Amino acid sequence: MEKALIVDGLRKSYGRLEAVKGVSFEVNAGEIFALIGPNGAGKTTTLRMIATLLTPTSGDAYVYGTSVSREPEKVRHMISYLPEEAGAYKNLTGLGYLNFMASLFADDKKQQKEFVSRACEITGLGDRLKDKMGSYSKGMTRKVMLARAVMTMPKLAILDEPTSGLDVLNALEIRNTIKALAKEGMSVLVSSHNMLEIEYLCDRVAIIDKGIIHVSGTPRELKERYNAQNLEEVFEEVAK
Amino acid sequence: MRRFKVLLFKELKELLTLQMMIPLIIGVVVFLFIGNIMGNETERAKEPKEIIVLDNDRSDYAQAVANSLTSANFIVKHYTNITTDQAVEEAKENDISVVVEIPEGFEKGLMELKPMQVKTYSIVRNFSLMGSMTTRIVREVLNAMNDYISNEFMKSNFSVEDPESLKNPIKTVDYTLIGDKQAEIDPEAVTGFIMSQTILIPILMFIVIMFAAQMIAVTVASEKENKTLETLLSTPISRISLVAAKMVAAGIASLLMAVVYMFGFQSYMNGVTGGALNQVASMGSKEAFKALGLSLNTTDYIMLGTSLFLSILTALALSLILGAFAEDVKKTQGLVAPLMFLILIPYLLTMFVDINSASPAVRTLVYIIPFSHPFLASPNLFLGNYETVLLGILYQAMLFSILVVIAGKIFSTDKILTMKLKWGRSSK
Incomplete structure (x- = not known):
């Protein structure tokens, strides 16, 4: 099976603090793979290294065979990254923001239009997209951000806590979009860090804590291996 | 290029917001308003003003004083039979500023070559410069009268044909030399001319660099604060485009502001000086200035422009680096503040000190500061010191290149996201 992502011994240190201590895992093409773990486990640092924002202290990651350390610009053409706390340009309308971001990815006007049209559909916000983003609720902003991240149909979408801070209905909508x-x-x-939603969403998961991946597999495999009812119980066992 | 344009447009849109434009417009309106008031006041000061002449002598010489004041554009109210107090009261009631009292025996005293006292009573209603203008003019008229009367006496009593030569037997003729050029002109007039020609350069520079530095640091810091930077950095646009778009946008916006402010400032100055700034060269000294080579040719303007442009670019690059340290917009104020001092030091030093003859320590300090060079460029160009100007430009270009490399390094690595300035604590 084609590998969308191969992560090979990634490490990241901030001075004396080692946030990620040699993480390795693989994501198959067309797969939803999750890194789950508590706050401060090293999830965001790992994702930021794969998204070419942080330079690994050692190790490397390959997006469809391209190294994030050696060819970051090439990697950026294949990925899309949604940061956990992605912010908006409050002076722009939702539509203006999507247009701006689409123009950074698109090769021509036609493609840009196609991206924006897809994004508008994903958000489901209709005419509210014509309002300034400063007037949006958190759920609306997050929907626009997710739409922005996936409108280009990247080969690999990197989504950091995509449903963070959202109510049940908004979170459900976003999970359904990702699955589709x-x-x-x-x-x-x-x-x-919400292990229950990940169980519903992902094909495979890796449990990360204190910068180390402790275990990975499908949710079912892990639950069976640890004789657990859900992934939270698996994490409890792993963390012991 | 298309992506760069998109970024540039977005940066300009972020910078030229209504919140930013309103204070700018208010500032210009205030400048225009004050300039207009000053201009009106100056014009009003030129209008004929009423003045009271209390003539206690009723002589021909007393009448000559009144006539001189009339010639000096005053409307003279001539009184002969009231007291000083009554004259002053009359002035107060009729909004008249000055009473000139000619004493009894004025003409007789003058004939006997006794110095005579003419008293002036100035009614002060405010402490503005315009308020004291009338008294100043009266004094000048009386001084002229002094000259006139003494000349007449010399002619009639001592048969002196040219009393002026007798009173001022030594005449001075001022020559000013600049390099190998020489002209008959007072050096003070030359200094005044150069000041009038270069006064706007430091002000323009100060405004542009202040705005540009603030704006570019704020654009970087606000991207961090609003959490938009990570998204932008993960897109397929080159980091160079990102840096360049921010720099160009800040440069355009600050230039726009400088032009608007300069327009307002010029209107204000014209109001204050009554357009005198622009008239300096038309005061009969044009030929002398030309003879001294005190005019800038195209090459001079190009060199001056290059120096100014490099200063702005250096400020932009430096601010971009400083902005990268800031985690939010509030912190940029403190980070960019040292830049203001780097502009103020050469501004003040070049205003009061001749840098070329200053001590080596002061000279080195001034030359090291990249923003000194445009201040030094214009006088040096007037003096024909091209080498100094060229070396300054070279230094600025080198420093700018180094700063751009540093800024590029910051933006092309993860330093842009991880750099923080924490006072008293180590950064991580």
Whole structure:
């Protein structure tokens, strides 16, 4: 099976603090893979290294065979990254923001239009997209951000806590969108500290804590291995 | 290029917001308003003003004083039979500023070559410069009268044909030399001319650099604060485009502001000086200035422009680096503040000190500061010191290149996200 992502011994240190201590895992093409763990486990640092924002202290990651350390610009053409606390340009309308971001990815006007049209559909916000983003609720902003991240149909979407801070209905909508996009062939790497939602969303998961991946597999495999009812119980066992 | 344009447009849109434009417009309106008031006041000061002449002598010489004041554009109210107090009261009631009292025996005293006292009573209603203008003019008229009367006496009593030569037997003729050029002109007039020609350069520079530095640091810090930077950095646009778009946008916006402010400032100055700034060269000294080579040719302007442009670019690059340290917009104020001092030091030093003859320590300090060079460029160009100007430009270009490399390094690595300035604590 084609590998969308190969992570090989990634490490990241901030001075004397080692946030990620040699993480390795793989994501298959068209798969939804999750990094789950508590706050401060090293999920975001790992995702930021794969998204070419942080330079690994050692190790490397390969997006469809391209190294994030050696060819970051090439990698950026294949990925899309949704940061956990992605902010908006409050002076722009939702539509203006999507247009701006689409123009940074698109090769021409036609493609830009196509991206924006897809994004508008994903958000489901209709005419509210014509309002300034400063007037949006958190749920609306997050929907626009997710739409922005996936409108280009990247080969690998990296989504950091995509449902963070959202109410049940908004979170459900976003999970459904991610699932639908994966069915269309997009590979997705998500992170979350909400282990129950990940169980519903992902094909495979890796449990990360204190910068180390302790175990990985499908939710069912892990639950069976640890004789657990859910992934939270698996994490409890792993963390012991 | 298309992506760069998109970024540039977005940066300009972020910078030229209504919140930013309103204070700018208010500032210009205030400048225009004050300039207009000053201009009106100056014009009003030129209008004929009423003045009271209390003539206690009723002589021909007393009448000559009154006539001189009339010639000096005053409307003279001539009184001969009231007291000083009554004259002053009359002035107060009729909004008249000055009473000139000619004493009894004025003409007789003058004939006997005794110095005579003419008293002036100035009614002060405010402490503005315009308020004291009338008294100043009266004094000048009386001084002229002094000259006139003494000349007349010399002619009639001592048969002196040219009393002026007798009173001022030594005449001075001022020559000013600049390099190998020489002209008959007072050096003070030359200094005044150069000041009038270059006064706007430091002000323009100060405004542009202040705005540019603030704006670029704020654009970087606000991207961090609003959490938009990570998204932007993960897109397929080159980091160079990102840096360049921010720099160009800040440069355009600050230039726009400088032009608007300069327009307002010029209107204000014209109001204050009554357009005198622009008239300096038309005061009969044009030929002398030309003979001294005190005019800038195209090459001079190009060199001056290059020096100014490099200063702005250096400020932009430096601010971009400083902005990268800030975690939010509030912190940029403190980070960019040292830049203001780097502009103020050469501004003040070049105003009061001749840098070329200053001590080596002061000279080195001034030359090291990249923003000194445009201040030094214009006088040096007037003096024909091209080498100094060229070396300054070279230094600025080198420093700018180094700063751009550093800024590029910061933006092309994860330093842009991880750099923080924590006073008293180590950064991580």
